[in-house]
Amino acid sequence: MIEFYDVSQQYEAEKPIIRHLSLTVGKGEFVVLIGPSGCGKTTLLKMMNGLIQPDSGEIRIKGKELKAWDPITLKRNIGYVIQQVGLFPHLSIEKNIAYALDIQKAGETVKKQRARELIQLVGLTEDYLTKYPNELSGGQKQRVGIARALAADPEIILMDEPLGAVDQINRGVLQDEIIRIYQTLNKTIVFVTHDIEEAIKLGTKIVVMNQGEIMEVGSRDAIVFHSKSHFADDFIGNKGFLSYLNIVKIEQVVCPFNGSTNGNPAEIETTLWATTADPLIVGIRICLENGVNQIGVRDAAGRVVGTFNLNCLSRLKF
Known part of the structure; x- marks a missing residue:
């Protein structure tokens, strides 16, 4: 061009x-x-x-x-x-x-x-x-x-x-x-x-x-x-x-449930949540501010889709 x-x-x-x-x-x-x-x-x-x-x-x-x-x-x-x-x-x-x-x-x-x-x-x-x-x-x-x-x-x-x-x-x-x-x-x-x-x-x-x-x-x-x-x-x-x-959004690195397709809130023992539309920095900040390694992730409809933790970052394709 x-x-x-x-x-x-x-x-x-x-x-x-x-x-x-x-x-x-x-x-x-x-x-x-x-x-x-x-x-x-x-x-x-x-x-x-x-x-x-x-x-x-x-x-x-x-x-x-x-x-x-x-x-x-x-x-x-x-x-x-x-x-x-x-x-x-x-x-x-x-x-x-x-x-x-x-x-x-x-x-x-x-x-x-x-x-x-x-x-x-x-x-x-x-x-x-x-x-x-x-x-x-x-x-x-x-x-x-x-x-x-x-x-x-x-x-x-x-x-x-x-x-x-x-x-x-x-x-x-x-x-x-x-x-x-x-x-x-x-x-x-x-x-x-x-x-x-x-x-x-x-x-x-x-x-x-x-x-x-x-x-x-x-x-x-x-x-x-x-x-x-x-x-x-x-x-x-x-x-x-x-x-x-x-x-970059959390949805790109969310770790899904093992063997689960619909998402079950009972599988996540946390009161801390992010959404799939949140940027990575939000998930990292929530983890660091609360001294935890893992938080739950919901989609736009409020359904639980998986978890975010620092290990999830390895899912990124650099």
Whole structure:
């Protein structure tokens, strides 16, 4: 879908921003670019939609060299979401969402229908369509920004730290919404962040960058547990491990009853419980706080499905 071959870029002499970088983003992947400030993440993202041309190397989008793309056609294939959102203050939310369709001269019925579909997709109700940006919270504006990026049904979505200015509670909610949208629409997403937990939560592929170079590329599990780069290992570190424990659910490691399929509460001698939807860190914390090795686990309907103990962690496939 997106291919970089030995790409380099520098803004000033002897100050390269991107150094001989090669990377492939496959169709349907959720790729997260992470690294310290100034490492080239945003520059790489801007190269993907033609805002910045590399000094050397080659970039291909859908097998076609970037330079060969008509700029307007390229932008129709790529949605772009930024931290500042950039909604037009004088336009209603409906018109903001449909702006790309307006440029394409789509009919009014098409624009209205698309706006209704997308406002619901991003978790807002249709009554927001008549509001204006100054009537929305920061988190609501970000939702509208995502909806606007999806309006022309692009195959690729680029997100440049879109949740950086959102408070922690709403940030978690919006991360869940982005995952849901990704799973629903199966778009190719490239997401820039400096937040390790966000990267581990969202990415199907994580790219760790430093000083314009890729230090490590891999899945969440590979980056956290099998890093081959000293920089990536130090950068992700313990925070990456704790983030992993805060994201992976207990249902992945629950120890079922021996010979039991329905679950029998009498088989568990405990008053301490977690649910299958709780993250691993919750089960570990309950055990440590109460000085026990085992707690019971219930599903969403309250049925007992098994137990959680530290030995259960060996069930994880790293």
